[in-house]
Amino acid sequence: MSCDGKEGGFPGSRLEDSSSSDDGAEDVPESMDHQQQAPECPYPSTQHDDDSWRDDDEVEPRNPPADGNMRVVASHYNELKESGRIERLKSRIFHMRNFNNWIKSQLISEYLTLIKHSQRMGDPMRVLDMCCGKGGDLLKWEKALITHLICTDIAEVSVEQCKKRYEDILRRAVKSKFAHKFSAEFFACDSTLVRLRERFKDPSLKLNLVSCQFAFHYSFESLTQADCMVRNAAECLQPGGYFIATIPDAYEIMKRLRLSENGRSFGNDVYNIEFCSDTDPPPFFGAKYQFHLEGVVDCPEFLVHFPTLVKLCRKYGLKLERKTTFADYYKENKETGRNLLQRMNGLETVNPNRIGNDEQYEHIRRYIKGNTSRSYGSLSKSEWEATTLYLVCAFRKCKNTWDAQGKPVFEFD
Numbered sequence: 511m512s513c514d515g516k517e518g519g520f521p522g523s524r525l526e527d528s529s530s531s532d533d534g535a536e537d538v539p540e541s542m543d544h545q546q547q548a549p550e551c552p553y554p555s556t557q558h559d560d561d562s563w564r565d566d567d568e569v570e571p572r573n574p575p576a577d578g579n580m581r582v583v584a585s586h587y588n589e590l591k592e593s594g595r596i597e598r599l600k601s602r603i604f605h606m607r608n609f610n611n612w613i614k615s616q617l618i619s620e621y622l623t624l625i626k627h628s629q630r631m632g633d634p635m636r637v638l639d640m641c642c643g644k645g646g647d648l649l650k651w652e653k654a655l656i657t658h659l660i661c662t663d664i665a666e667v668s669v670e671q672c673k674k675r676y677e678d679i680l681r682r683a684v685k686s687k688f689a690h691k692f693s694a695e696f697f698a699c700d701s702t703l704v705r706l707r708e709r710f711k712d713p714s715l716k717l718n719l720v721s722c723q724f725a726f727h728y729s730f731e732s733l734t735q736a737d738c739m740v741r742n743a744a745e746c747l748q749p750g751g752y753f754i755a756t757i758p759d760a761y762e763i764m765k766r767l768r769l770s771e772n773g774r775s776f777g778n779d780v781y782n783i784e785f786c787s788d789t790d791p792p793p794f795f796g797a798k799y800q801f802h803l804e805g806v807v808d809c810p811e812f813l814v815h816f817p818t819l820v821k822l823c824r825k826y827g828l829k830l831e832r833k834t835t836f837a838d839y840y841k842e843n844k845e846t847g848r849n850l851l852q853r854m855n856g857l858e859t860v861n862p863n864r865i866g867n868d869e870q871y872e873h874i875r876r877y878i879k880g881n882t883s884r885s886y887g888s889l890s891k892s893e894w895e896a897t898t899l900y901l902v903c904a905f906r907k908c909k910n911t912w913d914a915q916g917k918p919v920f921e922f923d
């Protein structure tokens with residue numbers, strides 16, 4: 511597909527079960543645990559100390575208004591085909607997709623746990639899954655024992671599939687005495703254009719968690735769109751509630767771009783990023799690139815200038831609590847999340863005797879220093895390079911008072 515992102519479909523790679531995820535991974539039921547125990551082989555983390563934007567302080571859109579990229583994005587996701595389990599197993603990014611899904615599980619569990627600790631027994635747990643896709647996180651919500659879920663996405667086909675999956679979960683829960691049941695509502699809309707609360711069944715609803723996984727960056731097409739998306743994330747959150755997201759790490763992208771040969775594109779055999787113009791430094795909004803991920807994504811995306819995101823969030827009472835690259839989040843969570851990572855097949859079991867001189871596993875050869883007596887859990891070099899394009903972030907909703915004009919005054923501590 512060309513860099514203008516106006517053609518072609520969204521090649522899918524899906525499981526046939528009811529839990530596949532649009533970031534390419536899925537919730538894995540406990541019974542699918544067939545990966546052997548394998549110690550994880552660490553892979554060097556990437557650094558980003560390079561501020562790639564102009565260093566003034568303005569949050570000004572320098573790009574023209576939205577040019578229809580959202581239509582392109584929506585049709586990509588709407589056209590996404592479900593593929594069989596066999597096909598998915600053969601994918602070169604099978605483990606990376608599961609690894610990304612594990613990161614989401616850890617993040618969701620971390621913040622739901624924090625919220626639960628501040629609640630009383632029996633308090634409701636209400637979640638907005640903004641840009642929910644086909645419902646890849648539904649089993650996570652079920653396992654976390656939430657009470658109400660709102661799912662929305664720009665792609666109507668995805669929302670329909672998400673709703674069907676929820677109904678399947680509910681049917682199973684009704685049959686089983688012990689399964690957890692939660693209520694849910696679904697609607698399709700553009701979160702960068704529409705005020706979501708007006709589409710809620712109860713617009714006065716207070717949420718505990720807003721989750722936006724692998725999608726928030728689409729809003730950085732323009733200030734207006736990003737502002738709308740942040741307001742949607744913030745305005746229904748209770749004080750003490752959280753907005754959590756996984757987004758591409760724009761610093762890492764700019765760093766790799768500047769190291770690239772042609773200064774416009776870079777990647778490997780599983781992913782590619784190509785900038786549509788050679789704006790360097792990039793603008794705060796509308797810094798567009800074409801993202802291609804092996805068999806899963808071929809879509810226009812936008813850099814998220816993180817300090818600008820933090821400013822927008824503050825405007826709506828959201829205080830930054832965490833910004834961590836996937837590489838570091840993995841390091842932080844690999845002990846506590848080890849069993850889940852294994853169950854989710856988030857790492858490939860690599861036998862050092864079988865890797866020969868394959869440069870994809872060079873890091874393992876270096877790590878084991880000749881000891882070939884056991885297997886290691888790892889990702890291939892290409893998969894690792896792709897997953898380390900991302901970061902996790904979390905913002906906490908602050909309490910507020912009201913000024914004489916009726917505007918909220920947030921207490922940021």
Ligand SMILES: C[S@@+](CC[C@H](N)C(=O)[O-])C[C@H]1O[C@@H](n2cnc3c(N)ncnc32)[C@H](O)[C@@H]1O
Pocket residue numbers: 530531532533534580583584587640641642643644645646647662663664665668699700701702703722723724725728729
């Ligand atoms: C990579 S998928 C992630 C889906 C899901 N959050 C997950 O983790 O499985 C990105 C999703 O963002 C949705 N999306 C992109 N732009 C959007 C917008 N402006 N409003 C609502 N949804 C949007 C797409 O339709 C797609 O389902």
